Amino acid sequence: MAGRNLVGPAADALDLGAVFRALADEHRRSVMMELAADRSDSERGCNSFDLPISKQTQTHHFRVLREAGLIDEIDYGNRKGIRLRRADIEKRFPGLLTLLGAESPGGTAPR
Amino acid sequence: MAGRNLVGPAADALDLGAVFRALADEHRRSVMMELAADRSDSERGCNSFDLPISKQTQTHHFRVLREAGLIDEIDYGNRKGIRLRRADIEKRFPGLLTLLGAESPGGTAPR
DNA sequence: CTTCAAGTACGACTTGCATCGTACCTGAAG
DNA sequence: CTTCAGGTACGATGCAAGTCGTACTTGAAG
Numbered sequence: 091m092a093g094r095n096l097v098g099p100a101a102d103a104l105d106l107g108a109v110f111r112a113l114a115d116e117h118r119r120s121v122m123m124e125l126a127a128d129r130s131d132s133e134r135g136c137n138s139f140d141l142p143i144s145k146q147t148q149t150h151h152f153r154v155l156r157e158a159g160l161i162d163e164i165d166y167g168n169r170k171g172i173r174l175r176r177a178d179i180e181k182r183f184p185g186l187l188t189l190l191g192a193e194s195p196g197g198t199a200p201r
Numbered sequence: 202m203a204g205r206n207l208v209g210p211a212a213d214a215l216d217l218g219a220v221f222r223a224l225a226d227e228h229r230r231s232v233m234m235e236l237a238a239d240r241s242d243s244e245r246g247c248n249s250f251d252l253p254i255s256k257q258t259q260t261h262h263f264r265v266l267r268e269a270g271l272i273d274e275i276d277y278g279n280r281k282g283i284r285l286r287r288a289d290i291e292k293r294f295p296g297l298l299t300l301l302g303a304e305s306p307g308g309t310a311p312r
Numbered sequence: 313c314t315t316c317a318a319g320t321a322c323g324a325c326t327t328g329c330a331t332c333g334t335a336c337c338t339g340a341a342g
Numbered sequence: 343c344t345t346c347a348g349g350t351a352c353g354a355t356g357c358a359a360g361t362c363g364t365a366c367t368t369g370a371a372g
Contacts, residue, residue, distance in 0.1 A: 189295075334351105338349080340345105342343105
């Protein structure tokens, strides 16, 4: 089977609140950082991120990212593909993906 | 009295996770949008935002914004001033404030 | 002094969310 | 067919967060 694309919001319908809520979680942010760092935007297996959480929780996180419009999920039945919606994100929120690369400069916030 | 500045994290210590968590809330995001839209960055009274929530909850939200490093709070005792940390934010997360203006779909985005 | 408005501190309540256990589905390989 | 690994569905649980009520503090104005 060709694998059908699980639906997310249209590019123009991306909600900033949903995006920020999605990126508020550390695990989801690490996934997005990896995706943003790969400029080829190739499809990745969803267990290629080495997340230290159970697979049910991973399913949940990918679902949140998809519903926020940040990734596409391609369902193959017994496996799943993940692809960054770079063009849509850049169109709607230019600079957001670049921001993800500005993670921790080394300083841990006191207090 | 001069009013002392309540402390937040240093510019280099701004944490992207804390920032996204802060901006995930609709009320805090509306405050930040108003602040970002005013290019003069003048100090504002913290009840000038017309938030539909109690003052205790407002105190909570401004505290979250301050601890995320997004605003300064100036304590005058029986009133409080709010000021956007625009320079620090732009230095650490360039483009973030511009993103807040992209809220409405349909092209508020400059370019 | 007293009064008053703005803000905070503390606690309680409620909702949302991240997490996982169990059971089930799907497709590929024997 | 059966087996197996990857993924999902549903529910339960624990914790973080948003909200507000009560009481207190602060500084200004009478």
